[in-house]
Amino acid sequence: MANLATTYMGLNIKSPLVIGSSGFTNSIEYIERLAKMGAGAIILKSLFEEQIMHETSFVLKQDTSANLYPEAEDYIRNYTQQNSVQQYLELIKEAKEKVDIPVIASINCNSASEWTSFAQSIESAGADGLELNIFVMPSDINRSSNENEQLYFDIVNKVRQQTKLPISVKLSYHFSSLASTLEKLSWTGIKSLTLFNRFFSPDIDINKLDVKPSFIFSTSEDIGTTLRWVALLSNRLRCELSASTGVHNGEGIIKQLLAGAQTVQVASILYKDGIDSVLSMLQTVNKWMDEKGFADIASFRGKLSVDKATNPGAYERVQFMKHFSGIE
Numbered sequence: 001m002a003n004l005a006t007t008y009m010g011l012n013i014k015s016p017l018v019i020g021s022s023g024f025t026n027s028i029e030y031i032e033r034l035a036k037m038g039a040g041a042i043i044l045k046s047l048f049e050e051q052i053m054h055e056t057s058f059v060l061k062q063d064t065s066a067n068l069y070p071e072a073e074d075y076i077r078n079y080t081q082q083n084s085v086q087q088y089l090e091l092i093k094e095a096k097e098k099v100d101i102p103v104i105a106s107i108n109c110n111s112a113s114e115w116t117s118f119a120q121s122i123e124s125a126g127a128d129g130l131e132l133n134i135f136v137m138p139s140d141i142n143r144s145s146n147e148n149e150q151l152y153f154d155i156v157n158k159v160r161q162q163t164k165l166p167i168s169v170k171l172s173y174h175f176s177s178l179a180s181t182l183e184k185l186s187w188t189g190i191k192s193l194t195l196f197n198r199f200f201s202p203d204i205d206i207n208k209l210d211v212k213p214s215f216i217f218s219t220s221e222d223i224g225t226t227l228r229w230v231a232l233l234s235n236r237l238r239c240e241l242s243a244s245t246g247v248h249n250g251e252g253i254i255k256q257l258l259a260g261a262q263t264v265q266v267a268s269i270l271y272k273d274g275i276d277s278v279l280s281m282l283q284t285v286n287k288w289m290d291e292k293g294f295a296d297i298a299s300f301r302g303k304l305s306v307d308k309a310t311n312p313g314a315y316e317r318v319q320f321m322k323h324f325s326g327i328e
């Protein structure tokens with residue numbers, strides 16, 4: 001059997017398959033089963049900064065920066081009642097007792113406000129790391145891209161003042177200069193960048209004349225964007241890269257590792273094929289490594305990153321011209 005060990009946020013883990021933050025990582029039963037099947041680490045379902053603010057008596061109304069719609073306030077209050085912050089800390093403690101793989105907490109945030117002090121409680125509860133799922137919607141026409149991007153740095157700096165836990169930042173590719181921003185973020189002391197988050201996109205119900213969410217789950221075709229950016233940036237940043245979005249099988253894990261990812265996260269496929277798919281994905285990676293004669297991940301990780309590939313242009317625009325010019 002090949003050795004699948006690697007690191008995530010600088011922590012030693014036994015396999016590169018990390019369970020992405022999702023409904024499955026909100027339950028001890030699933031966390032235990034996923035760990036038994038060989039997952040390298042678990043990222044718990046995210047707490048929203050609004051939940052923390054609400055429950056820790058930074059009353060919602062005081063948070064003018066959030067600029068919430070009334071419906072959003074109601075939603076947060078209801079959501080908060082069902083998913084208390086205290087329960088989250090209990091989840092961390094219980095998960096740590098039950099599994100011997102790293103348990104990573106996750107916070108969904110878009111401001112560097114008082115909630116950041118909660119990172120201390122997460123550390124005290126025993127989490128091995130903290131993933132910050134940051135998304136600043138660049139929809140305010142009065143805010144420059146610099147102002148929007150600065151928030152990511154402010155959040156990281158504030159959280160790092162509160163905790164010594166290794167930190168990962170999970171973000172989207174919606175930046176005016178993605179490579180440059182990610183490079184700068186990698187120098188802030190974070191241990192990992194998760195490329196990329198996936199968002200609930202809006203759709204319109206033309207019969208009910210209403211807006212509805214759509215496209216909750218990814219498909220395997222969605223892997224391309226992450227693959228490109230992992231390949232472009234691996235070995236060029238100060239921190240590790242964790243690939244997320246569109247990994248639906250063992251082949252997807254292998255591709256991301258070849259592109260240079262240190263770890264690979266999965267979420268949608270667990271809903272689509274069930275959590276046993278973790279076993280088959282790892283079997284595929286093992287079999288492929290044996291067939292190719294790779295004894296460990298380091299033997300092939302990054303072999304097809306931009307700085308090592310024999311055909312690096314395949315990740316850039318030039319391929320676009322070559323590919324589509326022949327199609328009438």
Ligand SMILES: Cc1cc2nc3c(=O)[nH]c(=O)nc-3n(C[C@H](O)[C@H](O)[C@H](O)COP(=O)(O)O)c2cc1C
Nearest residue numbers: 020021022023045046133198218245246266267268
């Ligand atoms: C049902 C569901 C719930 C999710 N909840 C969270 C969450 O709480 N926090 C988070 O950072 N990402 C969350 N995600 C995003 C996943 O962690 C992942 O980044 C995204 O789905 C892309 O990976 P995938 O293609 O393997 O699904 C969720 C995804 C799904 C499908």
